[in-house]
Amino acid sequence: MSLSGVTQEYLDDAGWGENRRVDTSAYLDRLQEEGYVVSPFVEEFLARFGGLELLQPLYNRENKFEKLHFDPLRTCDIVFRDEVEESEHKAGESLVVVGMAYNEYFVLMLSESGKMYGAYDNFLALVGNTYEEVLDTMFLYKEMPEVM
Numbered sequence: 338m339s340l341s342g343v344t345q346e347y348l349d350d351a352g353w354g355e356n357r358r359v360d361t362s363a364y365l366d367r368l369q370e371e372g373y374v375v376s377p378f379v380e381e382f383l384a385r386f387g388g389l390e391l392l393q394p395l396y397n398r399e400n401k402f403e404k405l406h407f408d409p410l411r412t413c414d415i416v417f418r419d420e421v422e423e424s425e426h427k428a429g430e431s432l433v434v435v436g437m438a439y440n441e442y443f444v445l446m447l448s449e450s451g452k453m454y455g456a457y458d459n460f461l462a463l464v465g466n467t468y469e470e471v472l473d474t475m476f477l478y479k480e481m482p483e484v485m
Contacts, residue, residue: 340469344476351391359387364409372418373433376449382435382468383409393438393475405475407436407445416444427461427484428454438475455481 340348361383368375386407395401412434424446425432432446432454439457445464446454453464453471462481465471474481 341473341477344472347391347393347476348389348472351389353386353389357386358384361387367410367413368433371413373421374431374449375433376431376447378449378451379433379435379447382447383407385468386435394478403438403440405436405438406441409433409435411441412437412444415441420444421446423459424454424456424461428452454484 361380364383364387365375365380368379388408390404390406390408392402393405395403415437416434421432421434421444428448430448430450430452432448434444435447435453436445437443438445438455442457444456446456448454452466455462455464461484463484464481465474473479
């Protein structure tokens with residue numbers, strides 16, 4: 338995995354490593370119970386990043402942070418399946434909630450093709466096409482194009 342040095346530092350601080358693997362059975366059970374179709378890509382992402390909670394630098398505010406997590410259990414408690422269906426129509430593919438950013442204001446969803454989208458209210462953005470893009474976007478304040 339090729340990440341920026343800044344992103345790698347945030348992952349290191351959260352205890353993440355290249356060989357990290359977690360049991361995803363609780364995540365998968367809950368997601369399927371909620372009506373999500375979980376692709377192998379989503380399973381792999383959750384095995385590598387599931388349960389991580391990271392501090393995300395607040396844009397333009399030195400030494401200020403917001404929380405970012407990859408915990409679909411917490412996300413399912415807050416975000417209902419029918420809300421995600423609206424985003425699926427815009428994205429043109431199935432989405433699965435995998436976490437939240439910006440202090441649980443921005444819902445993170447993975448598609449069956451491996452793209453990650455983020456949403457709040459009626460806004461949907463493409464966060465990235467790969468793990469590396471997603472993580473670097475979140476930690477380096479890269480632009481997230483709106484999906485109409």
